[in-house]
Amino acid sequence: MQAQDEERRRLALELHDRAGQLLIALKWKLGPLAEEIRQQCPNLSALAQDTLLLADELSNELRTVSHLLHPPVVGEGGLSPALRSYTEGLESAAASL
Helix, strand or coil: CCHHHHHHHHHHHHHHHHHHHHHHHHHHHHHHHHHHHHHCCCCHHHHHHHHHHHHHHHHHHHHHHHHHHHHHHHHHCCCHHHHHHHHHHHHHHHHCC
């Protein structure tokens, strides 16, 4: 169990730190490019904006997967507080539906 937890933690950090940083750099490059496309080629503007939205969605998905692989609260307080926090979050989400 400890080896599995360590592997999940390593994967979560790798996703967050490496892939997440690369995705942020991609979004920084896409932003000015999308603006230039909007000004120079209005017919491609929607495609550029859709690309930025997809990058945002991918960023959110990476963050979610990273968090689910190894929630930060597990490392901070242990499994019991992590489970409590997780169930409280589920209850809150269910109540808002």
